[in-house]
Amino acid sequence: MAYLDHAASTPVLPETVAAMAAAMAQPGNASSLHAAGRRARRTVEESREAVAAALGARPSEVLFTGGGTESDNLAVKGIYWARRTADPRRTRVLASSVEHHAVLDAVEWLVAHEGAQVTWLEVDTVGRVHPDVLEAAMDDDVALATVMWANNEVGTVQPVVALAEVARRYGVPFHTDAVQAVGQLPVDFAASGVDAMTVTGHKFGGPLGAGALLLGRDVACTPLLHGGGQERDVRSGTFDTPALAGLATAATLATVRQPETAARLARLRDDLVRRVLAAVPDAVYNGDPVDRLPGNAHFSFPGCEGDSLLLLLDARGVEVSTGSACSSGVARPSHVLVAMGQDEERARSSLRFSLGHSSTPEDVDALLDALPGVVERARRVPVR
Amino acid sequence: MRLLAALSGGVDSAVAAALAVEAGHDVTAVHLALSEMPAALRTGSRGCCSREDARDAGRVADVLGIPFYVWDLAEQFREDVINDFVAEYAAGHTPNPCLRCNEKVKFAAVLDRALALGFDAVVTGHHASLTDGVLSRSVDLAKDQSYVLAVLTPEQLAATVLPLGGITKEQVREIARDRGLAVADKAESYDICFIADGDTAGFLRDRLGSQPGPVVDALTGAVVGEHDGAYAYTVGQRRGLALTVPAPDGRPRYVLSIEPVSRTVTVGPASALDVSRVLTGRPVWSSPRPLPLACEVQLRAHGMVHACTVTPSGDGWQLALDTAARGVAPGQAAVLYDGDTVLGSATVSSAA
Incomplete structure (x- = not known):
C-alpha cells in the first residue's frame, strides 16, 4: 500500500x-x-x-x-x-x-x-x-x-x-x-x-x-x-x-523536525514530479513550482478524469486524492483550479499526490509503477 | 470476472453485489449520484439518490469489503431521463423513465465507463434472469423487471450480470439479513425517483407552465371541460378530469387521447380505450426472431400480456392483438415475450 x-x-x-x-x-x-x-x-x-x-x-x-x-x-x-x-x-x-x-x-x-x-x-x-x-x-x-x-x-x-x-x-x-x-x-x-x-x-x-x-x-x-x-x-x-x-x-x-522533514520531502517530491512528467509527458504540473508545500505535487492529466485515475490507482494499492470531495463523495471540479483560470475539463482531470513524515522512496516507486498504465487506461474512459 | 456493482442503497443491489462477491468475482461498487441537489434524508418509499442512500450503499460495500465510489451522473440523468420525461409528456406521450434510465444511464454511460476502466461487466439488482445472453422474467413474477430491461441490446446484455433472477424478493431480504446487511428491511421505492413528493402533474406544471386547453367528448364532439395542461393527463386516466358537462349515457369517461398541438384532451367511454392494433417505432431485439411472429406482448410495467402477431411496419412493428388491450398510450414500451423469454422492445407510436 x-x-x-x-x-x-x-x-x-x-x-x-x-x-x-x-x-x-x-x-x-x-x-x-x-x-x-x-x-x-x-x-x-x-x-x-x-x-x-x-x-x-x-x-x-x-x-x-x-x-x-x-x-x-x-x-x-x-x-x-x-x-x-x-x-x-x-x-x-x-x-x-x-x-x-x-x-x-x-x-x-x-x-x-x-x-x-x-x-x-x-x-x-x-x-x-x-x-x-x-x-x-x-x-x-x-x-x-x-x-x-x-x-x-x-x-x-x-x-x-x-x-x-x-x-x-x-x-x-x-x-x-x-x-x-x-x-x-x-x-x-x-x-x-x-x-x-x-x-x-x-x-x-x-x-x-x-x-x-x-x-x-x-x-x-x-x-x-x-x-x-x-x-x-x-x-x-x-x-x-x-x-x-x-x-x-x-x-x-513536527516543528522540531520540520527543517529535516521539509528537505527530505522536497527531494522525494522533486523526484516524483520529474518521473511523472517523464512517464506522462503531457501532464501539467499545477501550482507554484518553487513556493509550494514540500510534500505536495499536483497534476492535470489531459484526457483523463481524476475520478477514473483515483479508482484505477486505488485498485493497484496507490492512495491519492482528486483534491476535492463533498460529503456525499461526489467529485466536483475544483474551485481552486477554476480560480487559477483552468477550464472545468482540466480541473476534473487533476490528481494530488501529497507526502508526509512517513513517506518513503518506495511509495513514489509504487506510484510510478502504476501510473503509466493507469493513465493509458483512463484515457479510454469517455469524458463526461 | 472483474465486475462493477451499481449500489443504489437498496436491498436488491446490495444482495446482487453480495452474491457476485460470493461467486468469487472481483467486485468494485459505485453509487450513482443522479440528483443535483440531493436531499439529506430519504422520506418513505419515494425518491432516491439522497445522501442517506449513498451512505447505505457505502455501508453495504464496507460489509462486503469491496471498494466503493460515488459517480456523479446527475447531468447525464437530467438530460437523458428527466428532460426526456418532460419532453415526452409535452408531446402527449406516456414515457417510462426507469426504462430510459436503464437504456441511457445504467447500461450505457455506466457500462461504457466500466468497460473502459477494465471491468468485464456491470452487476445490478434488477429482478430478471439473464443466462447466456438471454433475458427472461424473474421467478418472482410480482417483482419481475424484465419489461424495463428489454430495451437493452445483445451487446449490453453480454456485459451485464443479473444475480437475482432465480430468487424471490423475500429470499433477497433473507440473504441480506443473513449477511448482516443493514438495508435488509429497507422500504421499497415505487414512485418516480426524481419526483420526491409523488406529484407528477405538479412537477410537469413547474417545468411546462400553464397550457390551458379543452376537454372534448369523443362521442358528442362537445367541449365538456377545461384543463391547465394536457401533460397532466395520461391515456386511460379517469380521476381528476373535472368535467362540467355530464356524459349522455351517464357512464364514466376516460382519457382516450391527447393532442399536444391543439392541447385537446379527448375523453370517452371505457370501451373506446380498447385497442387491438399497435404500431411501434424502431425495435431493439434482445433475442432476435424472424417476422411474422406469433408471441406475447406486454404493454406496461406489471401489465398483463396479450397474445399477438407481429409483422413489420416501416422501421417498427405492427402488433395485431388477439384480445383487446385497454389504454395504450404512445410512448409506452411494447415488449415481446416468448413465454418468459424477452424477445425485444419498441416504443408505441400509435394504437387503435
Missing part, C-alpha cells in the same frame, strides 16, 4: 499515541477544583504552552478547538461579528478565492444569513494572492481578511507576511488557515504578523478532532459555543485532555 494522501490526514506519530494513552489513563475534568482536576488542568496548560512554543505564540493566544473546520468558522464568523458589533458599517469579508471549504462556506453563510458582503480576492495562475490585490480591496467597511497560508490542493504558499502587513496598515484583522503549513513549513505566529491562525493536529502527526485557533490577545472574537467559559470565554467546552496532550506532542515534534 502506497499512501500518497498526507494532505488529507497524516499518520499519527507513536509519541502522540503514547502521550494520549497516558493522559487517557488519568481521570478528571480540567475545570474541577480537586486534585484530579488540577492534574488534568496541568496537562492542558502544559499542552497549551507546548503548542504556543512550537508555533511562536504566547500560551494565552492558543485557543483549543475541535479541529480546522471549527477554528476557521470561529475566526471568520467570530471576528466578523465582533468587528460589526464595534462598528455596524463593517460588513465586508475579504477572502481568497482558493480557500478551503471551511472558510469558503463560512463566508458564504455570513453573506446568506448575516448581511455580509464578500470580495473574493483573485489569484494568479499558480494560485497566489498578490498583496496589491488585497490592498486594492481594502475599504472602510472591511470586517476581516482571510487568506490561507498554503493551499491544500495545489500546495502554493501565500505571501502571508506581506498580506498580513497590508491588513495591519488598514487596521483590519487578518486570519490565515495554516492547516497544511505546520510541519511542512516554518510557521511562527508572532513573526508572521497575522491576527488569527487555524491549525489542526491530524495534518502533522497529532490526533483527529483536535486543533487550535491562535488568536492575538487584542483581537475580539464573538464565540460560536457558549457555556463554561473556557478558552478566554471564546470557546466553551470541557477540555479534551488526552487529545490536547497528543496535539502538543505532535506540534512539538
Whole structure:
C-alpha cells in the first residue's frame, strides 16, 4: 500500500499515541477544583504552552478547538461579528478565492444569513494572492481578511507576511488557515504578523478532532459555543485532555523536525514530479513550482478524469486524492483550479499526490509503477 | 470476472453485489449520484439518490469489503431521463423513465465507463434472469423487471450480470439479513425517483407552465371541460378530469387521447380505450426472431400480456392483438415475450 494522501490526514506519530494513552489513563475534568482536576488542568496548560512554543505564540493566544473546520468558522464568523458589533458599517469579508471549504462556506453563510458582503480576492495562475490585490480591496467597511497560508490542493504558499502587513496598515484583522503549513513549513505566529491562525493536529502527526485557533490577545472574537467559559470565554467546552496532550506532542515534534522533514520531502517530491512528467509527458504540473508545500505535487492529466485515475490507482494499492470531495463523495471540479483560470475539463482531470513524515522512496516507486498504465487506461474512459 | 456493482442503497443491489462477491468475482461498487441537489434524508418509499442512500450503499460495500465510489451522473440523468420525461409528456406521450434510465444511464454511460476502466461487466439488482445472453422474467413474477430491461441490446446484455433472477424478493431480504446487511428491511421505492413528493402533474406544471386547453367528448364532439395542461393527463386516466358537462349515457369517461398541438384532451367511454392494433417505432431485439411472429406482448410495467402477431411496419412493428388491450398510450414500451423469454422492445407510436 502506497499512501500518497498526507494532505488529507497524516499518520499519527507513536509519541502522540503514547502521550494520549497516558493522559487517557488519568481521570478528571480540567475545570474541577480537586486534585484530579488540577492534574488534568496541568496537562492542558502544559499542552497549551507546548503548542504556543512550537508555533511562536504566547500560551494565552492558543485557543483549543475541535479541529480546522471549527477554528476557521470561529475566526471568520467570530471576528466578523465582533468587528460589526464595534462598528455596524463593517460588513465586508475579504477572502481568497482558493480557500478551503471551511472558510469558503463560512463566508458564504455570513453573506446568506448575516448581511455580509464578500470580495473574493483573485489569484494568479499558480494560485497566489498578490498583496496589491488585497490592498486594492481594502475599504472602510472591511470586517476581516482571510487568506490561507498554503493551499491544500495545489500546495502554493501565500505571501502571508506581506498580506498580513497590508491588513495591519488598514487596521483590519487578518486570519490565515495554516492547516497544511505546520510541519511542512516554518510557521511562527508572532513573526508572521497575522491576527488569527487555524491549525489542526491530524495534518502533522497529532490526533483527529483536535486543533487550535491562535488568536492575538487584542483581537475580539464573538464565540460560536457558549457555556463554561473556557478558552478566554471564546470557546466553551470541557477540555479534551488526552487529545490536547497528543496535539502538543505532535506540534512539538513536527516543528522540531520540520527543517529535516521539509528537505527530505522536497527531494522525494522533486523526484516524483520529474518521473511523472517523464512517464506522462503531457501532464501539467499545477501550482507554484518553487513556493509550494514540500510534500505536495499536483497534476492535470489531459484526457483523463481524476475520478477514473483515483479508482484505477486505488485498485493497484496507490492512495491519492482528486483534491476535492463533498460529503456525499461526489467529485466536483475544483474551485481552486477554476480560480487559477483552468477550464472545468482540466480541473476534473487533476490528481494530488501529497507526502508526509512517513513517506518513503518506495511509495513514489509504487506510484510510478502504476501510473503509466493507469493513465493509458483512463484515457479510454469517455469524458463526461 | 472483474465486475462493477451499481449500489443504489437498496436491498436488491446490495444482495446482487453480495452474491457476485460470493461467486468469487472481483467486485468494485459505485453509487450513482443522479440528483443535483440531493436531499439529506430519504422520506418513505419515494425518491432516491439522497445522501442517506449513498451512505447505505457505502455501508453495504464496507460489509462486503469491496471498494466503493460515488459517480456523479446527475447531468447525464437530467438530460437523458428527466428532460426526456418532460419532453415526452409535452408531446402527449406516456414515457417510462426507469426504462430510459436503464437504456441511457445504467447500461450505457455506466457500462461504457466500466468497460473502459477494465471491468468485464456491470452487476445490478434488477429482478430478471439473464443466462447466456438471454433475458427472461424473474421467478418472482410480482417483482419481475424484465419489461424495463428489454430495451437493452445483445451487446449490453453480454456485459451485464443479473444475480437475482432465480430468487424471490423475500429470499433477497433473507440473504441480506443473513449477511448482516443493514438495508435488509429497507422500504421499497415505487414512485418516480426524481419526483420526491409523488406529484407528477405538479412537477410537469413547474417545468411546462400553464397550457390551458379543452376537454372534448369523443362521442358528442362537445367541449365538456377545461384543463391547465394536457401533460397532466395520461391515456386511460379517469380521476381528476373535472368535467362540467355530464356524459349522455351517464357512464364514466376516460382519457382516450391527447393532442399536444391543439392541447385537446379527448375523453370517452371505457370501451373506446380498447385497442387491438399497435404500431411501434424502431425495435431493439434482445433475442432476435424472424417476422411474422406469433408471441406475447406486454404493454406496461406489471401489465398483463396479450397474445399477438407481429409483422413489420416501416422501421417498427405492427402488433395485431388477439384480445383487446385497454389504454395504450404512445410512448409506452411494447415488449415481446416468448413465454418468459424477452424477445425485444419498441416504443408505441400509435394504437387503435
